[in-house]
Amino acid sequence: xxxxxxxxxxxxxxxxxxxxxxxxxxxxxxxxxxxxxxxxxxxxxxxxxxxxxxxxxxxxxxxxxxxxxxxxxxxxxxxxxxxxxxxxxxxxxxxxxxxxxxxxxxxxxxxxxxxxxxxxxxxxxxxxxxxxxxxxxxx
Amino acid sequence: xxxxxxxxxxxxxxxxxxxxxxxxxxxxxxxxxxxxxxxxxxxxxxxxxxxxxxxxxxxxxxxxxxxxxxxxxxxxxxxxxxxxxxxxxxxxxxxxxxxxxxxxxxxxxxxxxxxxxxxxxxxxxxxxxxxxxxxxxxxxxxxxxxxxxxxxxxxxxxxxxxxxxxxxxxxxxxxxxxxxxxxxxxxxxxxxxxxxxxxxxxxxxxxxxxxxxxxxxxxxxx
Numbered sequence: 569x570x571x572x573x574x575x576x577x578x579x580x581x582x583x584x585x586x587x588x589x590x591x592x593x594x595x596x597x598x599x600x601x602x603x604x605x606x607x608x609x610x611x612x613x614x615x616x617x618x619x620x621x622x623x624x625x626x627x628x629x630x631x632x633x634x635x636x637x638x639x640x641x642x643x644x645x646x647x648x649x650x651x652x653x654x655x656x657x658x659x660x661x662x663x664x665x666x667x668x669x670x671x672x673x674x675x676x677x678x679x680x681x682x683x684x685x686x687x688x689x690x691x692x693x694x695x696x697x698x699x700x701x702x703x704x705x706x707x
Numbered sequence: 708x709x710x711x712x713x714x715x716x717x718x719x720x721x722x723x724x725x726x727x728x729x730x731x732x733x734x735x736x737x738x739x740x741x742x743x744x745x746x747x748x749x750x751x752x753x754x755x756x757x758x759x760x761x762x763x764x765x766x767x768x769x770x771x772x773x774x775x776x777x778x779x780x781x782x783x784x785x786x787x788x789x790x791x792x793x794x795x796x797x798x799x800x801x802x803x804x805x806x807x808x809x810x811x812x813x814x815x816x817x818x819x820x821x822x823x824x825x826x827x828x829x830x831x832x833x834x835x836x837x838x839x840x841x842x843x844x845x846x847x848x849x850x851x852x853x854x855x856x857x858x859x860x861x862x863x864x865x866x867x868x869x870x871x872x873x874x875x876x877x878x879x880x881x882x883x884x885x886x887x888x889x890x891x892x893x894x895x896x897x898x899x900x901x902x903x904x905x906x907x908x909x910x911x912x913x914x915x916x917x918x919x920x921x922x923x924x925x926x927x928x929x
Contacts, residue, residue, distance in 0.1 A: 684739055684741050
């Protein structure tokens with residue numbers, strides 16, 4: 569019995585890492601402010617541009633994928649994973665209110681997807697441009 | 708009186724090194740969507756390997772059996788405190804501290820694999836995503852401890868435990884040996900893994916759309 573107890577305790581120790589994380593919901597406005605704050609620290613920053621964001625979103629940046637490869641040319645639509653064909657929910661926050669509410673997710677997916685598309689992290693300017701563009705969708 | 712005896716049978720070694728390879732691959736492909744199909748393929752491989760290992764834990768040879776490395780917490784503590792004084796007893800099979808890592812890995816691979824399968828089928832949402840990441844990084848941490856343990860134990864007992872997992876043999880009393888190697892089963896496993904990789908890659912390259920559908924159907928069968 570004590571053997572099983574040992575295993576259980578060990579398992580619990582591992583599972584305790586799963587302790588609920590504080591979920592602080594944010595609005596896309598707060599993300600916008602955050603990107604602007606970061607972007608201002610780099611010289612030459614003026615403002616975010618939906619047109620630049622759209623161009624960024626729809627072009628490739630050295631690798632074979634663009635953002636639109638998975639999210640489609642119209643972020644109001646559901647996307648399709650370029651590798652697995654899985655459905656991806658619409659990216660535009662006005663169409664899909666779940667988007668840009670969870671800082672952890674926003675951080676995580678910018679990191680992963682920028683790495684796939686650009687082979688580097690996105691700059692605050694690029695993130696702000698893209699979000700500005702996304703906010704013009706579904707108005 | 709000690710001689711070269713077999714400790715790890717062939718299926719156990721094929722299992723171990725296939726797992727090592729899959730484990731490395733699954734982490735290298737974890738931070739990218741580009742290699743998502745490879746990540747998924749290797750995850751399935753790890754679950755398949757674990758399924759075999761669980762059976763082998765009941766049906767395998769002497770040192771592969773769960774019964775040979777199911778220690779009490781007292782035995783683990785005694786071993787660890789002896790280890791801290793640099794006087795740990797040598798075990799031919801898994802030592803009590805090492806066995807803790809093995810048990811943890813067993814559960815963590817099952818947990819991380821299962822949560823990964825569910826996540827890939829869009830079941831469980833953010834919670835499942837979180838679970839998959841936590842279990843996977845816990846697994847990474849235990850692997851680090853496992854490797855450290857192998858190094859420490861190898862130095863302490865002046866034997867190369869890595870090469871023992873390759874050759875299957877160790878220096879020990881003849882009666883500690885396990886003669887059955889089940890080489891044929893190891894060959895079958897190796898063929899199964901390679902066939903699965905080749906088949907999966909070919910299918911996912913051929914028709915990604917249909918293949919995703921196939922994966923969903925496959926999950927429904929479970």
